[in-house]
Amino acid sequence: MLSAAKVRIHGMQDENWVIKDKINQYRGLIKLYERDRKIHEGDLAKQKKRYCRDIRQLRKDITSKREELEVAVYGDKQFLRNAFQEHRRLQLTYMNxxxxxxxxxxxxxNFNKRKQLDRIRYTKKRKMEEFRQIQLHSAELKDRLLYEVGGKLPAEKKEQAVANYVQRANIKKNAALAIKVMYKKILDILKKDSSYFTVVLEALKLDCRAQGKCLMGATEMGQLAMEYLDDRKFEFNKLEKEVKANMKERERTLKLVRREVAFLTDSFPNLIRKEEATNLDDLYEDADAVSQHSVHWELEEVMGICKRLQKATLVSSFEKILLRLKEQRYQTERLMTQLTLNSVKRDALIEDRKHAILMLDSLKNVGQERTAEYVQNKKRLRAELGVEEREEKNITQLLDEKGRLIIEMKTSLQQINQLLSNVGVPNVIRPLTCAPSALQYALDDMLQPVPELEADFDKLLLNARQKINLLIQAVSKMEVNDDVRANARLFYHNILARFMKDNYKEEAVAEGG
Known part of the structure; x- marks a missing residue:
């Protein structure tokens, strides 16, 4: 029996266990220990990651809480930076x-700026009071100058001259603006006409090119047709000559052959002898019995005919003469058929030529019609262009006259308003204290404003009408005698003469310049 200590240490309960069993048992225990260790290490790693994550979160929370604490204690610097973003000076001054x-x-x-603003307001108020006092003093000086000194001063004359010069400059400016507007309209119309006529010219160019291409195509077609017709004529004439020559040779050969055949047919019975002699030479041993129509002579004649036929037919042997004659007959028939076909083709070509000539004439006529139409359209467009130019010229003249009339009317109304500027103004007579000094005259001359002229035609007309009505009412209340009428008439004639004299001087200066 094993002791309890060994059983507790090794776990052995049997005495028959050997070392191998112990080793296996130890190996199993070691594997169990390693597995437990790995599981424990994995749990430790997971726990470490969780603790690290919690630590990072706590650090972030601490940082955010510290920032909140800093904002609560020292204020929000980011808010200040955002507030001072558009104010560079404040941003640089109060940074961090x-x-x-x-x-x-x-x-x-802010307190300093308010104090400075109060000082500026006080200074402004004081300056305004001083300016008001100066204006009152200036008005008093003007009244004294107006009622104490008679006639026009040099400053007033200078003022009148400057006003007239400004008025003329405004008139010229208005005239220049009117002319500029008119020329702009003319340029716009000319641009539109230019674009329209450009399109018309492009269309005419395209039409001309199309007609030229059509005429060139028709001309080329006619030339090709004429060349083709000439070629066919030449081939036909050549073929006709060859056929005629072949026909003549055939007729001559046929006549010769017929004559030879007829001769042979007529002389054939005489060629056969009644004797039974086999040797032809023995039949004619006797010189007296030999005739001119002997067999030898006929045979030689036949051989000569065959040789001539052989020479005419260009064959190598007498047996091929008949074949060559058959071939010539076949060729003759073929040539006749070809002649018929060529005649038909020639007639077709003649018809095509006539059709091409008709087409060429029609194309020429069409081109002439289109040319006439183009010329008519061109004349019509020129006439319309001339009418439009005349209308444009008339409109331009009317606009010039209208602008000139408006400018003259406006100038006259401005002059009338200038003359009636004192109508309706209350007469205030100030007491004479002392004569104004030269310094005051110079000061008035320097501070005298240039009058602003009204440019609105309706306002000028309304103002003149009101002041003329006031004058009429005032004149109706006055007692006018002959002396007053004579003085008024004389004053009117003086003004008219002076006005005409000034206009004459201006015209003379303009012509001389």
């Missing part, structure tokens, strides 16, 4: 400063 110090500094600066 505490909020309470920034507020205190801003309040102090």
């Amino acid at each position: 400063s505490q909020a309470d110090k920034v507020l205190e500094s801003i309040h102090q600066e």
